[in-house]
Amino acid sequence: MNLPAINIEACPSHDALSSSILIVEGGQDIPSDAIRRLRQQGVGVDMVDGVEKAIRMVTQQHYALAMIDSDVDGRQGIHLLERMLSDAPDLPVVLTTAAASVRHAVEAMQKGAVDYLMKPVSAEVFEGCVLRLISNRANQGSQDKVAPLCDENPFITNCPVVKKILETGRAVAGSQATVLITGESGTGKEVLAAYIHRHSCRNDSPYVAVNCAALPDTLMESELFGYEKGAFTGAISRKIGKFEQAGKGTLVLDEISEMPLTLQAKLLRVLQERRIDRIGSDRQVPFDAQVIAISNRNLDELVQKGQMREDLYYRINVVPLHLPPLRSRRSDIPLLVDHFLQRYSTLYQRQTLGLDTAMMASLEGHVWKGNIRELENCIERAVLTDSLPSLNSHTGNDLAPMAAEDPAIMTIRPGLSVKAVEEVLIKRTLHEVNDHREQAAKMLGISIRTLRNKLNEYKNRAEEQLEKDSSR
Numbered sequence: 001m002n003l004p005a006i007n008i009e010a011c012p013s014h015d016a017l018s019s020s021i022l023i024v025e026g027g028q029d030i031p032s033d034a035i036r037r038l039r040q041q042g043v044g045v046d047m048v049d050g051v052e053k054a055i056r057m058v059t060q061q062h063y064a065l066a067m068i069d070s071d072v073d074g075r076q077g078i079h080l081l082e083r084m085l086s087d088a089p090d091l092p093v094v095l096t097t098a099a100a101s102v103r104h105a106v107e108a109m110q111k112g113a114v115d116y117l118m119k120p121v122s123a124e125v126f127e128g129c130v131l132r133l134i135s136n137r138a139n140q141g142s143q144d145k146v147a148p149l150c151d152e153n154p155f156i157t158n159c160p161v162v163k164k165i166l167e168t169g170r171a172v173a174g175s176q177a178t179v180l181i182t183g184e185s186g187t188g189k190e191v192l193a194a195y196i197h198r199h200s201c202r203n204d205s206p207y208v209a210v211n212c213a214a215l216p217d218t219l220m221e222s223e224l225f226g227y228e229k230g231a232f233t234g235a236i237s238r239k240i241g242k243f244e245q246a247g248k249g250t251l252v253l254d255e256i257s258e259m260p261l262t263l264q265a266k267l268l269r270v271l272q273e274r275r276i277d278r279i280g281s282d283r284q285v286p287f288d289a290q291v292i293a294i295s296n297r298n299l300d301e302l303v304q305k306g307q308m309r310e311d312l313y314y315r316i317n318v319v320p321l322h323l324p325p326l327r328s329r330r331s332d333i334p335l336l337v338d339h340f341l342q343r344y345s346t347l348y349q350r351q352t353l354g355l356d357t358a359m360m361a362s363l364e365g366h367v368w369k370g371n372i373r374e375l376e377n378c379i380e381r382a383v384l385t386d387s388l389p390s391l392n393s394h395t396g397n398d399l400a401p402m403a404a405e406d407p408a409i410m411t412i413r414p415g416l417s418v419k420a421v422e423e424v425l426i427k428r429t430l431h432e433v434n435d436h437r438e439q440a441a442k443m444l445g446i447s448i449r450t451l452r453n454k455l456n457e458y459k460n461r462a463e464e465q466l467e468k469d470s471s472r
Contacts, residue, residue: 020044021065022048068096081111092114097117120456124211124214155191161324172319173200177319178318178319180292182294182296183325186370186372197250220259228281241278256316257307275287363378426440
């Protein structure tokens with residue numbers, strides 16, 4: 001599951017997260033599903049669209065953090081940032097920006113921002129940033145520390161193969177051995193990384209996760225390794241990178257296959273020497289964190305294509321853990337179904353649905369191309385409809401064996417809108433490449449950002465339709 005350093009849905013205790021945030025919009029388009037999930041976990045979300053209104057809200061109510069769109073006014077949000085901090089000096093403020101440059105980020109930090117997010121802001125990045133800052137404020141009282149990972153539910157499995165993987169993970173947890181977790185999208189790779197951290201002697205230290213695909217190439221080095229004051233124009237103070245933030249804890253490099261080759265060479269040296277070089281520094285800094293790399297791509301093939309350094313691949317592949325797809329561990333489906341039914345019945349305060357033998361057989365017989373993530377979404381939708389017939393209806397339509405339909409065939413008939421055809425084409429392409437977005441974007445001839453925006457649009461539209469249907 002694609003989640004940041006702390007998964008808001010995985011934390012059983014909501015009390016520590018009960019707080020409010022303020023979002024000042026100027027076209028920043030925070031994903032609605034991310035806001036919905038925050039509210040479900042007890043985090044209040046207020047949204048305003050004007051400078052004066054935002055200042056009034058800050059002076060009248062206590063917020064755990066504020067998020068400002070850099071385009072909220074003609075001065076790129078800096079004016080509002082300064083006014084907010086003059087009225088509430090302890091308020092953590094995050095700036096969103098479309099300018100992918102270290103200089104812009106440093107300017108925001110200089111004015112008092114604690115973090116910045118690149119637009120368009122993904123749900124994963126938004127949720128991770130909010131939860132990290134709320135946890136820091138509640139548990140540590142510091143904006144400069146990374147919040148420790150909260151406890152999660154145990155890794156749910158009855159599959160002997162996966163149990164062996166968990167056993168290996170526990171055996172190497174806390175060591176300096178680099179772990180490489182591979183598997184299809186939705187198989188629980190990030191959950192496994194968190195599981196390893198929780199079962200290590202490092203579980204009281206920070207858990208820091210970095211999505212390499214979400215960082216622009218121009219910022220990745222400074223985000224990972226940090227920089228010294230004066231390293232470049234605008235670097236007015238030292239920045240501590242993710243390696244140092246992890247301390248004696250765990251550093252997760254998600255989607256490591258997306259790291260550019262130039263940076264792969266530096267990462268290799270860092271892993272070999274267990275020391276980092278901040279940009280602009282003349283001395284090395286040791287680090288002690290355990291490094292866990294994650295990838296949903298075949299790294300052997302990337303090495304053959306020259307897209308990944310062979311020496312780096314062998315360096316991170318010290319302890320390989322490959323999570324099998326859900327279709328190869330069907331004995332886990334009843335356990336997962338029961339778990340998700342209990343979770344979402346409690347979350348939405350709905351009566352727990354009962355499943356008969358035929359229904360469970362349908363669930364176990366589905367291909368589940370999206371793996372555990374797809375199963376979880378299916379059960380959540382079923383709980384939201386608040387009735388078993390809706391679940392049966394969903395199964396009868398959407399859970400038919402996928403082999404019965406050739407995803408390469410798309411029927412275009414008169415009367416279909418261009419948008420409808422576009423959506424089918426994008427979804428079929430993603431299906432063909434096993435949901436690998438970068439590869440799908442290349443096949444479609446669009447940017448990864450455009451693809452991400454399209455998928456968010458489809459998801460929001462589906463949720464709006466679901467809300468309409470459930471209110472009838």
